[in-house]
Amino acid sequence: MYAQITQFTKMLRTLSRLLDKAQQHAAANNLAPDALLNARLAPDMRPLTSQVQMACDTARLAASVLSGKPIPVYEDTETTIPELKTLIEKTVAYVASIEESDFAGWEERIVAPPGWSGAFLGKDYFYQHGVPNFYFHTVTAYDILRHKGVRIGKMDYIGQLPFLQR
Amino acid sequence: MYAQITQFTKMLRTLSRLLDKAQQHAAANNLAPDALLNARLAPDMRPLTSQVQMACDTARLAASVLSGKPIPVYEDTETTIPELKTLIEKTVAYVASIEESDFAGWEERIVAPPGWSGAFLGKDYFYQHGVPNFYFHTVTAYDILRHKGVRIGKMDYIGQLPFLQR
Numbered sequence: 001m002y003a004q005i006t007q008f009t010k011m012l013r014t015l016s017r018l019l020d021k022a023q024q025h026a027a028a029n030n031l032a033p034d035a036l037l038n039a040r041l042a043p044d045m046r047p048l049t050s051q052v053q054m055a056c057d058t059a060r061l062a063a064s065v066l067s068g069k070p071i072p073v074y075e076d077t078e079t080t081i082p083e084l085k086t087l088i089e090k091t092v093a094y095v096a097s098i099e100e101s102d103f104a105g106w107e108e109r110i111v112a113p114p115g116w117s118g119a120f121l122g123k124d125y126f127y128q129h130g131v132p133n134f135y136f137h138t139v140t141a142y143d144i145l146r147h148k149g150v151r152i153g154k155m156d157y158i159g160q161l162p163f164l165q166r
Numbered sequence: 167m168y169a170q171i172t173q174f175t176k177m178l179r180t181l182s183r184l185l186d187k188a189q190q191h192a193a194a195n196n197l198a199p200d201a202l203l204n205a206r207l208a209p210d211m212r213p214l215t216s217q218v219q220m221a222c223d224t225a226r227l228a229a230s231v232l233s234g235k236p237i238p239v240y241e242d243t244e245t246t247i248p249e250l251k252t253l254i255e256k257t258v259a260y261v262a263s264i265e266e267s268d269f270a271g272w273e274e275r276i277v278a279p280p281g282w283s284g285a286f287l288g289k290d291y292f293y294q295h296g297v298p299n300f301y302f303h304t305v306t307a308y309d310i311l312r313h314k315g316v317r318i319g320k321m322d323y324i325g326q327l328p329f330l331q332r
Contacts, residue, residue: 001167003290004293007294007297007298042312042315110330119329120327123169127170127173128327132301135297135301135302136305136323139302139306143305143306143309146211154302161284161294161295162286162290162294163284164276164285164287
């Protein structure tokens with residue numbers, strides 16, 4: 001399970017690189033970066049900025065509730081790509097600050113995320129909400145960029161893999 | 167980790183329900199279901215049919231390589247919503263047929279998926295490829311349907327959660 005927490009930080013760094021590609025795409029095409037940050041896949045879906053913020057929120061929440069460490073509050077005020085990259089860096093630093101031993105007993109820990117109207121077992125929260133919600137926002141961010149023509153591909157999303165041999 | 171395998175089957179059943187909503191949307195709007203099955207978010211991205219097939223492929227591959235059980239070969243010949251739902255049912259039945267004890271030692275198992283040019287440790291394969299790739303195709307299927315106006319929302323994607331109390 002700690003490998004999945006580590007994977008959150010890998011994916012957040014990936015998201016940061018995808019934002020770099022978005023910035024380059026905007027510059028190369030004389031687009032305002034806002035045209036990407038405000039882009040969405042349906043009128044009643046959230047735009048790219050929110051997808052990045054919510055991926056960060058989800059990683060931070062999972063790391064906090066499963067370790068019992070206090071959760072840092074961020075205000076989701078980002079409006080530029082550099083600000084979103086800073087949010088990602090802060091989130092990675094927070095998640096990475098929690099050590100594997102801090103998660104001891106996480107599966108049976110009773111988890112009641114702030115503002116939610118219920119409690120779960122840690123393992124149910126993590127696999128049935130934390131992980132799928134994290135990927136929901138990460139993949140939707142990717143899909144928005146793809147839909148807007150940013151030149152990225154599946155391997156930009158998957159990232160480097162630790163092969164033993166080739 | 168077995169909870170994540172179980173989560174694959176939960177998400178596949180969710181995908182099947184999303185396809186029901188797609189079918190209803192097509193019927194209610196006098197659309198051919200093909201207009202949804204062939205829909206994609208970018209000209210060089212794969213359409214909905216492929217996203218569903220690849221989510222199934224990924225769940226089947228993970229369950230097979232991490233347990234050492236033979237992988238059933240499916241031909242990806244589906245062209246209708248009922249056929250995709252049958253593929254999902256077959257995939258759920260296969261994944262659910264592998265018991266938790268069959269995965270013993272999965273983290274250190276050396277995994278070389280058929281046709282891939284390398285091998286990984288089981289835990290690296292699972293968290294860095296299997297899980298993110300599964301969610302990539304599942305979320306992209308959802309995003310395609312949302313983009314095409316099918317009336318689904320985030321809770322259709324997350325599904326029911328096992329709350330302890332409310």
